[in-house]
Amino acid sequence: MKDSGNTNRPETVRTNARQVAATDRPASDSGAKAMLHDKQIISLVLKRTCNEYAGFSVRQISSRIQEMFRISLNVENDLEALNEKVETMDPSVTAAGEGTTINDQAYLIQDMESEQLYVVVMEVNNGLGSADVMGNRDLYYVSRTICSQRNRINGMNTAYEGLKPVKVVWIYPSAGFSDVVRCRLQAEAEIGQYPKVKQLCDHLGFMVDNTLVFIGPEWDNADNETINGLGHIFRNKDRQMALAYMEKEGVVMSAEVVKATNEYYNDFQMLIPPSVMERAMDDLNRRHQAELALKDEQHHVELALKDEQHQAELALKNEQHQAELILKDERIDQVASERNAALKRIQELESQLAAKS
DSSP states (O other): OOOOOOTTOOOOEEOTTOOEEOTTSOOTTHHHHHHTTSHHHHHHHHHHHOGGGTTSOHHHHHTTEEEEEEEOSSGGGHHHHHTSBOOSSOOEEEETTTEEEEOEEEEEEEOSSSSOEEEEEEEEOOSOOOHHHHHHHHHHHHHHHHHTTBTOTTSBOTTSOOOOOEEEEEEETTOSSOEEEEEEOOOOOSSOOSHHHHHHHHHHHHHEEEEEEEOOTTGGGOOOHHHHHHHHHHSOSSHHHHHHHHHHTTOOOOHHHHHHHHHHHHHHHHHSOHHHHHHHHHHHHHHHHHHHHHHHHHHHHHHHHHHHHHHHHHHHHHHHHHHHHHHHHHHHHHHHHHHHHHHHHHHHHHHHHHHHO
16 A cells, blocks of 8 residues: 555755755754854855955955855756845755755855955865865856856846856865865966957956865864864864854854854764764874973973083082182292292301301
């Protein structure tokens, strides 16, 4: 008999990778997407990843974000979904019979010094695939973000005019290494004699800006501002330190920001078991303790050398003093002997004079 439907069937959660997850595992990117719905956090990430925003405050950058949109997983519905503004920090959409879908989000943001608009997509991915998979996913997101602009009020019309440059930022907070990969379109004319060709090359080179940030266990020792900044937000050993960092950088601590950050770190700790994090921290602690022990040993050696040098200097000064005393005694004895000899000679002379008289 064909199943007519089970009303007690547990709800499933679909992620942006079109994976259906069991109910005992939460959507791994819902917390991150909720964080990245807050304009302040978006602005802080842009400040740390895009040079054109690096010199501005979180508040200044936030003022340039004009719109936020959901990007549907279903390509057939991209245009309809992209025109739907996101009004809450909940990136999920629940449909009857389909469960809950965690949609991706796009932001329309203005340049800090011109009227230029960009479409920005940010993704936090807690799993590393192969290089091919990561590259293919990145290219898919770029192409999808470009295609989704077609026929939108602020996007590209049917005459292919009005396409906005695309910025895609991938954040991998559970990587085993730290690095930043930047990818741009590069157009080069073989002849290049015509102004329109140069304009075309400049335009193509400006249209796509890709940044992939890999945050490893030693992110807090990195000199790279992008790795260090995003590590503070997305891979901090203490979520309270993550919140404190964001607040220090200008993010106002609303209840929504705190809730989204806590949800993200709950998911993050499930995806990276504590033992793995503890081993990474233990390794860092062991290295730190070894460095401290080496510095302490070097300090003791330096003190011993200084003490030995000081004792040698004292011994030399004492020896010099004793030598000076001996020389003084010898000189006194010599003077006394010479004096006695002179007195004796005087006496002899006096005796001779007395005998003659």
